[in-house]
């Protein structure tokens with residue numbers, strides 16, 4: 001197959017800019033707090049306690065991280081499973097986000113669990129009744145799948161260009177051979193991993209919702225519902241494309257590229273029905289369980305719930321129904337950002353705001369250390385994204401016809 | 415070679431399907447020990463008898479190797495002015511509340527793990543560290559624990575606690591129903607020391623009978639409610655009181671077992687891996703069809 005005009009190339013840019021230096025400082029700040037956490041325990045940097053065992057790190061780094069990396073599986077489903085080649089240009093950036101996103105989800109879990117050196121235990125100690133076990137196993141396997149899906153980008157970057165320094169240069173030929181073999185093997189089997197990635201994603205995106213079901217009455221009734229897994233899955237699917245749009249527009253701004261509006265508008269048009277479906281279930285659930293009564297009590301929960309629905313779902317949904325919004329980069333960016341922020345807020349609400357333990361003394365608010373680590377992880381993620389976009393063939397430049405690149409674009413789905 | 419790759423495709427898909435269904439038979443049993451024996455033991459706590467001497471707090475620490483201090487220091491009742499929760503240094507605590515209908519003495523309530531019949535902690539623990547044993551005790555294997563604290567999120571009584579200030583080997587702690595003592599035929603330490611027999615240890619079934627009998631014979635003394643008989647599907651520890659349990663620091667809970675809903679969702683999604691495997695097959699089919707369509711289109715063009 002030949003993608004006209006599709007040609008992912010390493011972008012030749014300077015890595016360091018003033019913005020990048022700020023990100024580096026934020027990342028270093030996180031490293032300091034992480035060092036304290038590993039030397040003196042969770043209590044030294046977090047506000048977690050016996051009343052609030054889970055906080056910002058689980059709510060944002062893990063739960064929201066998984067949701068916002070959903071672009072990886074939704075674009076894979078669209079581009080590979082449904083074979084819509086016109087979207088090929090966004091698949092690699094979305095794959096990169098998902099790979100980095102899940103890597104940081106794993107880091108997030110690693111720093112949050114008290115006995116991090118036992119992080120491998122769930123691999124051999126199973127509890128099929130535990131939603132957390134299911135999330136854990138699916139995330140581990142999916143992370144491996146994402147790395148495999150990413151491998152062709154690495155082989156493509158180095159095939160024919162292996163150039164080891166000094167004495168190692170004797171190995172150049174062999175390494176090149178290995179890369180070529182790997183590449184050929186991968187391109188024959190890649191479809192297995194692509195489908196597995198989509199299945200694993202639907203599984204753990206929904207099980208992430210099951211997590212809080214067992215907390216029962218400890219969770220505010222505005223959010224506690226047996227259909228939480230469905231709501232989590234639908235919102236993850238709905239946030240996949242907005243996240244791709246959000247990133248693509250930011251990346252084209254910071255890397256000085258023309259925004260790919262012809263693809264992004266089409267993705268934007270698909271957002272409305274997906275958001276609508278999510279909203280329908282969310283509102284339907286509220287009426288069936290008659291939880292709207294809680295909205296009349298003015299407190300944090302009712303305010304947060306209203307903000308989440310209004311700004312995260314209703315307003316962007318209305319915006320996306322207009323052609324003018326779909327065609328304007330600025331307006332489309334606004335709508336996509338609202339959806340992304342809405343899902344982020346939803347995960348924070350589910351895991352932190354809604355959690356009301358019976359014997360709470362004071363309510364939880366994240367400590368400076370927790371916020372620093374979360375912000376630092378985001379900074380590291382952006383830095384790595386920039387690194388890969390500059391040195392690896394991720395972003396497609398419009399215009400140049402594909403030559404050999406076409407062979408590598410969509411492995412195994414030829 | 416489109417023909418060949420399609421054959422490969424079908425072959426590998428079939429292999430994966432077989433692999434996934436093969437897994438299901440072994441993982442279906444991959445759940446921790448969770449026995450609901452008819453002979454399980456329990457403790458009946460009669461809060462109308464308890465005098466708040468806190469001897470049980472001392473005995474519990476002593477039995478679990480925690481710094482206990484000397485028994486005399488527990489006579490100081492000042493600490494009862496605040497409401498406490500169990501923590502890693504005290505697995506059980508006494509809280510004091512204003513008098514109920516029976517006398518004008520304050521009501522003292524012993525707090526510890528309830529040893530639920532359908533424990534949320536056992537269902538939730540990611541590595542299956544928690545188990546419910548034949549004798550009713552809900553215990554956990556520290557060697558497995560990864561410190562994720564999901565058990566704390568799940569427990570409806572907010573019981574498991576965690577050592578946040580330890581960098582290495584922080585422990586989940588809670589009352590273990592003196593599992594090591596009862597194994598040797600001894601009484602739980604708190605029951606053993608209680609000077610007024612506010613705590614009765616015995617088979618849970620019998621304790622329910624005893625409790626009902628006490629309520630029937632002394633309707634002025636007790637409210638007509640045995641806490642733990644039905645709450646979250648029943649608990650091994652049962653309470654009698656002279657005033658509403660909501661006013662004694664007990665949470666308001668329904669009769670459904672805490673893990674019921676989440677487990678049925680979980681098993682619905684994973685019923686012998688059929689739903690994920692069918693989704694896999696469906697997506698594979700879609701992929702194959704859409705590819706085929708593209709190929710036909712291309713052939714037509716040529």
Ligand code: SF4
Pocket residue numbers: 527528529530533534535536552568569570571572573574588
């Ligand atoms: S009270 Fe909590 S910790 Fe104790 S058995 Fe029940 S769920 Fe587990």
Ligand code: SF4
Pocket residue numbers: 538539540541542543544554558559560561562563564565566586
């Ligand atoms: S903290 Fe330990 S005991 Fe509790 S759920 Fe996690 S692994 Fe299990």
Ligand code: SF4
Pocket residue numbers: 463464465466467468469470471508522524604607608609610611612613
């Ligand atoms: S030892 Fe008995 S009387 Fe004393 S506080 Fe404990 S339960 Fe109450």
